[in-house]
Amino acid sequence: MDAELRQSLIGRVLHGAQGVRYEIGELVGEGRSGWVFKTTSEHLGAPVAVKVFRPELVDGAASLTRFAREATFLHRALASLTDRRGLAHVLDHGTIESPRGALPCLIREYLPGQNLARVIAAHGGFGLPAARARRIMGHVARGLFASHEAGCVHRDLKPSHVLIAQERGQETARITDGFVTHLGPQDPMDPPNFLYGAPESFGQVQGPFGPEADVYSFAAVLYELLCGTAAFAPKSGEPKPKAILRLVTGDRPQLGRVRATLPAELRDRPDLVVALDREIGRATSTNPNQRHGSIRELWLALEPLLREAVRPTASGGSAPDEPVSFDSVFPRSTEGARLAAAMPVPPPSAAPVAAPMPAWEMLGPAIAGERLRAAMVVEDGRAIVALGTRGLYRLAHGAWSLAPLPAGLDVRAVRGLSRLPSGELLLFGDTGLCAALSPRSGLRRIPLPEHDLTLLAAHADDRGIVLVGERASRPGGVVLFLPNEGAKATLAAPDNARFAGVTRTSSGHVIAVGMQGTLVEISERGARDVPWGRTGHLYAVSAGPGGVAYAVGSGGHALRVEPGHGGAVATLESVQTTRDLVGVAVDPLTGGAWAVGADARLLQRQEGGWIRVPLDPSVTSGLLLVWPRAPRILVVAEDGSAFCCYAGG
Numbered sequence: 001m002d003a004e005l006r007q008s009l010i011g012r013v014l015h016g017a018q019g020v021r022y023e024i025g026e027l028v029g030e031g032r033s034g035w036v037f038k039t040t041s042e043h044l045g046a047p048v049a050v051k052v053f054r055p056e057l058v059d060g061a062a063s064l065t066r067f068a069r070e071a072t073f074l075h076r077a078l079a080s081l082t083d084r085r086g087l088a089h090v091l092d093h094g095t096i097e098s099p100r101g102a103l104p105c106l107i108r109e110y111l112p113g114q115n116l117a118r119v120i121a122a123h124g125g126f127g128l129p130a131a132r133a134r135r136i137m138g139h140v141a142r143g144l145f146a147s148h149e150a151g152c153v154h155r156d157l158k159p160s161h162v163l164i165a166q167e168r169g170q171e172t173a174r175i176t177d178g179f180v181t182h183l184g185p186q187d188p189m190d191p192p193n194f195l196y197g198a199p200e201s202f203g204q205v206q207g208p209f210g211p212e213a214d215v216y217s218f219a220a221v222l223y224e225l226l227c228g229t230a231a232f233a234p235k236s237g238e239p240k241p242k243a244i245l246r247l248v249t250g251d252r253p254q255l256g257r258v259r260a261t262l263p264a265e266l267r268d269r270p271d272l273v274v275a276l277d278r279e280i281g282r283a284t285s286t287n288p289n290q291r292h293g294s295i296r297e298l299w300l301a302l303e304p305l306l307r308e309a310v311r312p313t314a315s316g317g318s319a320p321d322e323p324v325s326f327d328s329v330f331p332r333s334t335e336g337a338r339l340a341a342a343m344p345v346p347p348p349s350a351a352p353v354a355a356p357m358p359a360w361e362m363l364g365p366a367i368a369g370e371r372l373r374a375a376m377v378v379e380d381g382r383a384i385v386a387l388g389t390r391g392l393y394r395l396a397h398g399a400w401s402l403a404p405l406p407a408g409l410d411v412r413a414v415r416g417l418s419r420l421p422s423g424e425l426l427l428f429g430d431t432g433l434c435a436a437l438s439p440r441s442g443l444r445r446i447p448l449p450e451h452d453l454t455l456l457a458a459h460a461d462d463r464g465i466v467l468v469g470e471r472a473s474r475p476g477g478v479v480l481f482l483p484n485e486g487a488k489a490t491l492a493a494p495d496n497a498r499f500a501g502v503t504r505t506s507s508g509h510v511i512a513v514g515m516q517g518t519l520v521e522i523s524e525r526g527a528r529d530v531p532w533g534r535t536g537h538l539y540a541v542s543a544g545p546g547g548v549a550y551a552v553g554s555g556g557h558a559l560r561v562e563p564g565h566g567g568a569v570a571t572l573e574s575v576q577t578t579r580d581l582v583g584v585a586v587d588p589l590t591g592g593a594w595a596v597g598a599d600a601r602l603l604q605r606q607e608g609g610w611i612r613v614p615l616d617p618s619v620t621s622g623l624l625l626v627w628p629r630a631p632r633i634l635v636v637a638e639d640g641s642a643f644c645c646y647a648g649g
Contacts, residue, residue, distance in 0.1 A: 002054075005100055006035055009052060014039075014105055016092035017072065022050060022107065024096070029115075031160060033057060033177070038110055048091060049110040051177065055100035064095060067104040074152055086143025088163060088176045111174055113165035120159055120224060126261045127226040132171075133263075134306035136164070137222050139173035141299040144218065147175070148211045148295060149578065155209070157217035158196040159224065195230045196220045199248050199286050212288035215298055219283035220253070222302070226266065226276070227258045231284065252281035265309045275305050275412060278430075278472070289497055289516050293537040294554060296580060296598065304371065304389040308412070358633075358645035360616040364395040367640035374416045375625040375636040384634075384642055385425065387417055395642060406443040409435070418458040420465075428455040428467060434482075449488050453478060457501045457540075459510075468499035468512050479512050479522065491527055493518060501540040507547035509568065511561055513538035519551065519561070521568040532559060532570040542593070544586040550593045550605070552581035558595060558603075558610050574609030577601050587628040594633065596623035602635060616643055 006027065014022040022039045025047075029036035034053040041048060058064065071093035092107040116136065119128070127133070140162055147154060154161075154175065161177045198216035200209055223231040231253035234243050254277045259267055266273055279301045285291050292298035367388065375386040384395040385403075391411045392403040405411060415429035424436040424444070432451030436444040446465070456469040464483035470493075471478060477493025479502065493499055499514040510522040517534030520527055538553035547563040551570075556577040559570045575581075581597035593605040600619045603610040615623075615635070625636040634644040 005055070005098060006030075008099055009035070009037065009096065012096055012098075014050065014094050014096045014107075016094040016107055017068070018092045020092055020107075022048065022092075022094075024050060024052075028110075031177075039107070047110040049088075049108050051106045051108070052096060053104045053106075055098070055103060058101065058103065064102060064104055068093065068095075071104075071106060085146070086139045086141075086173065086175060087146060088174045106177075108176065111163050111165045113163050115160045115176075116162035116164055116173070116221070116225075117159035119164055120228065123228055125228040127228050127263050127266075129263050130226070130265050130306050130309040133222070133225045134303065134310070135171065136162070136173045137218070137225065137306075138299065138303065140175060140218065140221070141295050143173075143175040144211075144214050144295045145299075148214070153209065153211055154214050154217070155201070156197070157214055157221065159221055162221070195232055195234075198288070200288060210288070211294060212291050215283050215291045215295055216285075216288075218295060218298065219280045223253045223255065223280055223284075226263070227255055227261045229258055229261065231280075248286050252284050253277075254281070263309075269309055271410075271412070272305050272309050276302065279305075293500075293515050293539070294580065300371070305412075307369075308389060358613065360643045360645045362398075362616070362618075363634070363642040363644055364398060364400055365641060366621075366637070367393065367400055370640055371638050372624060372636070372640055373414075376417050376419060377625070377627040377634060378419070381627070381629060381632065381634065384636060385417065386636065386640065387411070387414055388640075393640070395640075400640060406437070409443060415454070415456055415469075416458065418460050420460045421462055426458055426460055426465065428458050430454050431472065434465075434467065446482065448480065448482075449490060453480070455480070456499065459502045459504055461504060463504070463508075466502050466504065466510055466512075468502040468514070470498040477514055477518070479510070479520075491522065493520070501538065501551070503541045503543040503549055505543045505547045505549050505563075506545060507563060509547070509563075511541050511543070511549045511551070511568070513541045513551045513553070517553075519559070519570055521561075528567050530561060530568045530570045532572060535572075539580070539582045540584045542584045542586050544593060545591045550584050550586065550595075552584045552595045552597070554580050556581060556597075558584075558605075573605075575603065576610060576612040577603060582622070583624055583626060585626050585628055587630055590628075590630045592628060592630070594626045594628045596626045596635060598622040600637070602626065619643065 009024050012024050014024060016022060020041055020043045022041050025038045025040055027035060028038045034051055037050045039048050039050045075090050075093065088111060089109045090106065091109065094105050095102040096105050144154060156177065161175060163174045163176050165172055165174060196217045198213040200213060220231040232247055255262060255273050256277055283291050283298050370388045370390065372386045372388050375384055378385050386393045390402065391405050393400050394403050413430040413433050414427050418426040420426050420436055424438040427433065427435050427437055432448045432453045434446040434448055434455065436446060452472050454469045454472050455467045459466045467480040469478060470476060477497050477499040479491040479499060481489040493514065497515045497518040499512050499518065501513045502510065504510050512520045515537050517536060517538060519530040519532060519538060521530050536554040536557040538551045541549055541551040543549045549561040551559040551561060556575040556579060558573045558575045558581065560573055561568050561570045579598040579601045581595045584593060584595045586593050595603045595610060600615050600621065600623060602613045602615055602623060604613050619637055619641060621637045621639040623635050623637050627634040631646045632644055636642045
């Protein structure tokens with residue numbers, strides 16, 4: 001019956017919601033949810049693809065109405081993006097009459113190629129080379145990031161929904177299908193859904209269904225790409241209730257257990273496999289709150305590991321591609337862009353810019369093939385120290401130099417930098433790494449009360465050191481106090497949320513921020529949650545004068561935290577960006593606050609909110625550091641480029 005219905009659709013005419021007429025042509029793909037046909041349209045002048053959903057997914061007129069509403073939102077949301085790389089452009093939607101009644105359809109650009117499931121199958125149970133996996137999943141990450149920016153969650157990411165194509169002589173990956181709610185009574189425990197779907201899609205975890213579900217699915221797909229085996233493959237004859245229990249309570253997938261099927265470049269690097277397993281395990285956590293806060297955060301943790309696997313060694317080998325970023329993944333499809341432009345869609349939105357362009361001066365160039373994790377200004381602004389995948393760098397007199405690391409210090413374990421009052425660098429990171437580094441004394445390990453920690457941020461002052469992060473072996477954020485006087489102490493995060501930033505205010509209170517909007521004030525009276533809407537993750541916090549602090553995070557969130565009668569009070573402020581903000585700093589001379597983030601975003605806080613300040617046009621990557629010292633402002637980008645300007649200059 002399915003074959004007859006499928007054949008009956010060929011030659012029928014579909015009238016899209018945009019008033020465009022499509023004639024159904026040859027079948028080019030088929031899946032559990034429907035068929036994909038190559039279709040012609042006189043209006044567009046080029047072939048497009050039409051996905052026709054199966055009739056068993058249509059549960060009456062209400063499901064068609066819901067589909068039309070969601071498809072309209074998807075079309076407009078993705079069309080509003082100025083950059084849709086990594087996504088198959090959605091052009092239109094509609095319904096087509098069939099012998100089984102009206103069937104919903106989604107129209108997208110036509111991209112000849114094969115899906116990722118076939119690519120994986122062609123490798124016969126072995127993983128793809130790390131370089132190819134890195135390239136493909138970088139494209140997928142970029143597409144998911146763009147869709148999340150537009151407010152769309154894919155909901156059904158799996159290898160069969162990733163199309164591999166050739167564009168301008170380069171292999172590219174595009175995400176297809178997904179983004180709309182299942183139309184009808186499809187069993188979420190069917191094998192294709194069970195392999196890649198997050199537990200919340202099965203109703204096993206309470207809470208909203210958001211981008212964290214795509215983080216889970218992305219990690220499951222990457223695992224299969226690297227070893228050739230599904231991350232959560234059901235066992236033969238296993239009852240569904242037992243399979244669900246194993247999915248929710250069982251061990252997370254580990255590449256280290258299937259080492260024989262990994263590509264050679266990973267088999268020879270057990271250290272990289274351990275690091276990949278740590279990130280994949282976290283991304284596939286049953287609890288969405290324990291996963292990476294965004295697809296961007298996950299990819300920035302995974303990409304350096306995959307790049308390290310293909311780095312040339314003394315024995316030879318080709319150099320890896322430039323780091324895949326969210327700013328430049330692969331050339332835009334000219335045909336897809338032309339088709340999108342031909343459709344009557346809303347114009348792309350642009351972030352308002354209320355500040356004039358300052359006169360920027362380049363302090364240092366980008367570092368080829370590198371992505372920095374952290375940076376800090378030293379020597380009163382005369383030099384910059386940065387942490388990259390290859391080691392520590394120092395920028396002085398317009399050039400970067402790679403600083404030698406002490407023996408026994410693995411740069412891959414270092415997550416961040418801070419400055420001790422003594423002038424030493426504070427290094428912190430995986431497995432409880434905490435050490436002071438100076439040119440004269442070398443490396444000095446700082447003992448901690450426990451080592452089952454991944455430390456992500458630090459604050460150091462005359463009172464001592466405060467470190468924040470999460471436990472490595474189980475979910476749970478921690479704050480670690482190392483006072484100059486008194487006993488060391490550890491504080492667990494509420495709701496097991498991971499901490500990402502910390503500061504101490506001028507009143508002596510510690511403010512820690514983290515995932516799911518965690519905002520905690522710690523004083524001599526104890527710790528208390530600082531209430532606010534918790535509409536996003538918080539990544540960084542910095543103290544200002546008068547006991548005030550500023551916190552920033554995902555989607556352009558910015559909070560002012562100030563003292564109140566019953567404790568700190570947080571106020572969500574207006575911000576001229578929706579990009580993730582990852583760093584914030586306060587000028588100690590003027591009290592002015594500045595923030596930096598993805599896609600070269602720099603913002604200055606004024607009375608009316610946070611105003612976007614334009615950067616030098618050559619800066620395209622994300623920013624990770626701003627250092628305001630009136631009248632000078634200094635910024636450092638992830639690619640290593642550094643600039644400064646003077647207020648009013």
